[in-house]
Amino acid sequence: xxxxxxxxxxxxxxFGAGCAALVDAVFVGRSGILPRRRLAGLVTRAExxxxxxxxxxxxxxxxxxxxxxxxLRAAREALAAAQxxxxxxxxxxxxxxxxxxxxxxxxxxxYGRPWVLAAxxxxxxxxxxxxxxxxxxxxxxxxxxxxxxxxxxxxxxxRVLVVGVDALSGFVVQGFERLLALSxxxxxxxxxRRTGLSLGEGAxxxxxxxRAERDGCVELxxxxxxxxxxHITGPCRDGSGLALAIERxxxxxxxxxxxxxxxxxxxxxxxxxDAMECRALERIFATPPPLxxxxxxxxxTLGAAGLLESLIxxxxxxxxxxxxxxxxxxxxxxxxxxxVRGTTPLGRARHAxxxxxxxxxxxxxxxxxx
Amino acid sequence: MATIVRAVECDFPVFGYAASGAGAxxxxxxxxxxxxxxxxxxRGGGRLPRVAYQLAQRASKGHTLRGGTGVVFGTAFGCLTExxxxxxxxxxxxxxxxxxxxxxxxxxxxxxxxxxxxxxxxGECQTxxxxxxxxxxALFAAVLAHRRSxxxxxxxxxxxxxxxxxxxxxxxxRGTSAAHEGGAVLFGGGSEDVSEAVAGSRLVRIELxxxxxxxxxxAGSDAKPELVLHAGPPAPEADFGSEPGCxxxxxxxxxxxxxxxxxxxxLSILDGESSAxxxxxxxxxxRLAVLGTTADGDAALFELRGFGA
Numbered sequence: 001x002x003x004x005x006x007x008x009x010x011x012x013x014x015f016g017a018g019c020a021a022l023v024d025a026v027f028v029g030r031s032g033i034l035p036r037r038r039l040a041g042l043v044t045r046a047e048x049x050x051x052x053x054x055x056x057x058x059x060x061x062x063x064x065x066x067x068x069x070x071x072l073r074a075a076r077e078a079l080a081a082a083q084x085x086x087x088x089x090x091x092x093x094x095x096x097x098x099x100x101x102x103x104x105x106x107x108x109x110x111y112g113r114p115w116v117l118a119a120x121x122x123x124x125x126x127x128x129x130x131x132x133x134x135x136x137x138x139x140x141x142x143x144x145x146x147x148x149x150x151x152x153x154x155x156x157x158x159r160v161l162v163v164g165v166d167a168l169s170g171f172v173v174q175g176f177e178r179l180l181a182l183s184x185x186x187x188x189x190x191x192x193r194r195t196g197l198s199l200g201e202g203a204x205x206x207x208x209x210x211r212a213e214r215d216g217c218v219e220l221x222x223x224x225x226x227x228x229x230x231h232i233t234g235p236c237r238d239g240s241g242l243a244l245a246i247e248r249x250x251x252x253x254x255x256x257x258x259x260x261x262x263x264x265x266x267x268x269x270x271x272x273x274d275a276m277e278c279r280a281l282e283r284i285f286a287t288p289p290p291l292x293x294x295x296x297x298x299x300x301t302l303g304a305a306g307l308l309e310s311l312i313x314x315x316x317x318x319x320x321x322x323x324x325x326x327x328x329x330x331x332x333x334x335x336x337x338x339x340v341r342g343t344t345p346l347g348r349a350r351h352a353x354x355x356x357x358x359x360x361x362x363x364x365x366x367x368x369x370x
Numbered sequence: 371m372a373t374i375v376r377a378v379e380c381d382f383p384v385f386g387y388a389a390s391g392a393g394a395x396x397x398x399x400x401x402x403x404x405x406x407x408x409x410x411x412x413r414g415g416g417r418l419p420r421v422a423y424q425l426a427q428r429a430s431k432g433h434t435l436r437g438g439t440g441v442v443f444g445t446a447f448g449c450l451t452e453x454x455x456x457x458x459x460x461x462x463x464x465x466x467x468x469x470x471x472x473x474x475x476x477x478x479x480x481x482x483x484x485x486x487x488x489x490x491x492x493g494e495c496q497t498x499x500x501x502x503x504x505x506x507x508a509l510f511a512a513v514l515a516h517r518r519s520x521x522x523x524x525x526x527x528x529x530x531x532x533x534x535x536x537x538x539x540x541x542x543x544r545g546t547s548a549a550h551e552g553g554a555v556l557f558g559g560g561s562e563d564v565s566e567a568v569a570g571s572r573l574v575r576i577e578l579x580x581x582x583x584x585x586x587x588x589a590g591s592d593a594k595p596e597l598v599l600h601a602g603p604p605a606p607e608a609d610f611g612s613e614p615g616c617x618x619x620x621x622x623x624x625x626x627x628x629x630x631x632x633x634x635x636x637l638s639i640l641d642g643e644s645s646a647x648x649x650x651x652x653x654x655x656x657r658l659a660v661l662g663t664t665a666d667g668d669a670a671l672f673e674l675r676g677f678g679a
Contacts, residue, residue, distance in 0.1 A: 097477060099499075112453070113446070114478070114499040119666065130578060132507045135448075135478035135499045143496055150514040174460050175473030227441070227486040227495040232415070233474045244492060252518075359474055360483025362495050 004149045005217035006368075007159075008082025008207030009311050010074035012060075013298055014050035014200055017073055019081075022298075022308065023315045027343050029324045031297045033186035033198045042173055046182035049168060050200030050299030066167035067100040070203035070304075071121055075163050078205035079125065084159065090207075091129040091157035094118035095144035095164040096303035097137055101171050121163065129157050137358030138266070139225075140164060141306015142366050145206065146223035152210040159210075164307035165203035172302070173199060179233065187269030187300075188327035189293050190278075190339050197268040200299020204307025214369075218314045221351070221369040222255070224248025228361030235273050235357055239280030242355060242363040246284050249365035255351060257285050260367075262322050262352040264313035267293025268300055273357065278335045280355075288338040290346060292316070296326040306356050310366065313352040317370040320349040380513045382573040384558040384637055384674075388428035390421055390528070391552020392624035393631030396648045397638050403428055405530075405551055416449045416475040418528050419484030425555035426485045426524045433557065438519065440493030442512040443482035444504025444527035445553075446626035451532045452476045481528055485555075493521050502601075502623055503578070503662055505553075505630040506670030510576055516559040526555030527627035553627035554634040571640045575673040581610075581663050587671050588614035595659040595673060597651055599636050601628045602663030614659070619649040629662040633672060636660050640676040 011018060014032025015025040025032070032050040036042070038057065039049065052060070052070065060069020071094070084090060099114040114133035122131045130151065136143040141164035148160040166172070176182050176199060183196035208220060226248065228241035235241075250257060265277055281288050294312050301308055312323055322344040331339050354366045390403040407420035415423070422443070447453075452475035459468035474480070479497035486495045494515055498507035505527030512523040530551045558573070577587045588594065588610075598618045624631070636658045638644035639651075646654050655676075662670045 113501070115446070115501045115504075118500075133499045135497050136495070137477050137479050137483075147496075147511060147514075150511075154514055154517075170460065171457065174468060175456065175470075175476070178468055178470040178473055180470075225494040225496070227483070227492050229486050229490045229492050232480070232483060232487060241492065358479075359477050360479045360495065361487060362479065362483065 002153065002210040002212060003214055004152050004208050004220040005211050005214055006206055006220065006314060007209045007217055008078035010077030010081065010205035011202065011308060011311060012052060012056060012070045012074045013202040013308060014052060016053050017056050018077060019311060023312065026294055026297055026312055026323050027319065027321060029326055029343065031186060031326050033299050039168055039170065039173060042170055044173060044177040044182065046177065046184050048186055048198055050198060051168060052201055065100045065102055067165050068117060068120060070167060071163050071165040072124060074203035074205040075121060075125060075161055078161060078207050082207035084207065087126045087128065089129050090127045091148065091151055091160035092118060092122050092127050092131045093144045093148045093160060093162045094121065094133040095140035095306060096133065097135060097140060097166055098169065098172060101169045127161065136362050137360055138302055138305060139356040139358035139362040139364040140303045141204065141310065142354065142356045142364035143225060145220060145306065145310060145366060146225065146364065148208050149220050149223055152208060160208045161205060162208060162307065163203060163205045164304040166201055166302040166304050168199060168201040181270055183269055186327065187296055189267035189269040189296055190274050190325060190331050190335055191328050192330050192332045194269045194271060194274060196270050197295065198299045200301040202301050202304045202308060204304050204311055206307060206310065218317060219369045220366060222249045222253025222367035224252055225364045228363065230361050233359055235276040236361065237272065237276060239276045239283060241361060242277065242280035242357055243283040245363035245365040246280065246353065246355060249367050253367040253369065255367060260289050260351050260353045261346050261348045262289055262313065262316055263291045264309055264316065264352060264354045265291055265293035266356045267295050269295060281336060288336045290322040290340050290344055291336060291338045292322045292325055292340050294323060310354050313354045314368055317349045317352050317368060320346050322346055379575055380573055382513050382516055382558050383560065383570060384556050384572060385433055385570045386429040386431060387554060387556040387634045387637050388425045389554035389631045389634040390425055392550035393552050393628055394634065396635050396644050398643050401428065401638060415484040416452045416480060418449050418530050419481050422481045422485050422526060422528050422555065423488045425526060426489060429524060429555045429557040438493045438521040439491040440495065440515060440521055440523045441482045441486045441491050442496045442508045442523055442525050444498045444500060444508035445478055445481055446499065446501050446504055446529050448478035449475050449480050450530055454532050485524060502626050502629065502664050503668050503670050505627055506578055506662055509672065510578055512559065513573065513576055520561035522557065522560040524555055524557050526553060527630040528553030529626040550624040552625050552631055554630035556634065556637065571637050571674050571676050573672055574675050577671040579669055581667050581669045584610050584661065584669050585613040593657065595657045596655040597649055598659045598661050599632050599649060600661045601632045603665050617650065629660065629670065633660050636674055640674060
């Protein structure tokens with residue numbers, strides 16, 4: 001059976017364009033959650049978000065669509081890193097929650113049609129391969145990576161570009177505001193004073209390839225998914241759905257829990273999500289490995305989150321470091337002590353577990369191996 | 371544009387199905403669900419999620435469900451009724467009171483997730499948003515997932531067309547099909563021995579690609595389907611040359627999820643529930659293909675066989 005390896009990475013985030021800008025900021029503990037600028041006119045209780053810097057957004061806007069502009073820039077970086085020539089046969093899996101809503105809000109031609117965004121991306125990048133678009137709420141990115149892995153294992157493609165993207169819009173900000181899910185201050189996942197999430201935006205891209213050997217690359221070694229079947233917006237309180245997804249990913253990677261050296265968390269900062277994640281990890285690990293999340297730095301980037309945070313998990317394996325849980329001062333008393341505070345050396349850095357959960361009770365988990 | 375043309379052979383048994391809206395007319399009454407969902411069991415979701423739940427219930431009627439059952443859906447637009455409601459309150463009426471449930475229901479995966487919630491399906495729950503080929507992408511994903519898991523899956527696609535979107539379509543928003551609503555759900559997969567099943571069909575091949583790939587999908591096949599049900603722009607013969615080498619029953623898509631309703635009709639004909647004369651055949655076939663093509667040049671093909679074939 002062929003291995004699925006990561007050969008290219010790209011990112012556009014609140015830290016600017018490029019993977020280097022992202023990972024350098026993350027591992028030194030910076031946060032990009034600031035008072036909203038582009039969407040400053042919206043009347044909401046929460047006035048902070050992790051917006052892409054204006055100089056990067058301005059370039060993206062030249063394409064008449066922030067989402068497209070972000071995705072294109074991240075994709076080009078990943079393709080260049082993977083040394084993919086223009087016109088190569090390459091599949092594309094796009095992950096997004098809302099695609100481009102510019103047309104709905106009177107500022108563009110986007111009408112929330114992910115497949116149109118995917119087709120435009122494939123056309124612009126001259127990709128001659130299968131294309132699809134996944135929309136599984138906040139788990140979209142991990143579901144897309146797993147789907148690309150299946151394509152590669154099934155021989156549908158030999159290389160696949162996976163892109164996750166979402167741009168902040170009035171629709172999304174007002175939606176989370178109405179759900180009372182936003183934190184008025186920059187979010188503080190897993191802290192006992194957490195009150196909600198901070199939204200972010202951006203794009204992440206990974207090039208996956210089917211190879212006989214890892215060839216020094218990080219491998220996407222396993223994936224699993226499940227559904228809580230519990231509530232349409234709230235997570236299952238006992239963490240059983242996410243635990244099931246993790247069990248499936250570990251089984252797919254043929255690993256025992258003790259082989260995991262780092263868990264990169266979903267960690268939204270909402271009261272129930274963070275507690276659910278801790279319950280799920282308790283079900284899997286007798287002694288959890290270092291636990292770290294990045295939404296206190298990037299905000300919740302929705303459809304981009306799975307890609308961007310996978311990129312951070314991969315970087316963590318390569319650096320042998322767990323990224324910090326920024327603004328985690330006092331964890332809940334019953335949360336695992338393995339939640340790291342600052343950037344922490346990993347005793348061993350061979351396998352990282354990336355987890356996510358989303359609206360509709362969707363749970364997903366990936367295992368990366370180095 | 372050249373694409374990879376690789377046949378994906380599969381053996382995905384289909385045990386039940388149901389359809390709703392335009393394109394479901396040829397099915398027997400027990401297989402059709404109203405687009406105006408009723409019944410207390412469907413409370414709590416938007417319009418499409420409730421229709422999807424009833425379709426899924428109908429599709430798996432009579433089958434023992436297991437805990438690992440997955441839900442894989444396609445939709446072009448998702449729950450537009452709720453999306454329109456949210457946008458209307460937020461922007462057009464300048465009200466600061468959009469309903470939170472309208473937002474949470476506006477995500478594309480609200481349909482599949484509601485089915486999973488109501489039917490306690492704790493397997494994978496995926497949603498593909500790929501215009502008129504959303505169902506094809508969902509079915510392909512279910513086939514790939516089934517290969518490894520051996521679990522059962524509800525696979526479907528559903529689309530609706532509320533007032534604002536209807537007007538937008540009339541004004542020519544690109545990437546959509548005719549102005550109707552509907553969809554279908556099938557229940558299949560599993561790991562049980564299907565050799566003794568007395569009803570039902572199985573998916574034996576699935577292809578996804580471009581319209582120019584279609585002739586290659588049929589060329590060289592020593593066992594042609596008896597008929598191809600085609601949902602797509604008219605007159606594809608010019609693109610397909612002498613293939614598929616068997617009769618083609620053309621019908622333009624009624625809505626973005628027409629490929630799902632066409633598949634339900636094909637299953638119904640294979641099962642003998644619907645008359646073969648609906649598609650111009652004089653006798654019940656044992657092997658049918660469903661072909662979807664889009665104006666943008668994408669294509670999908672499913673080949674189905676009756677269990678007795």
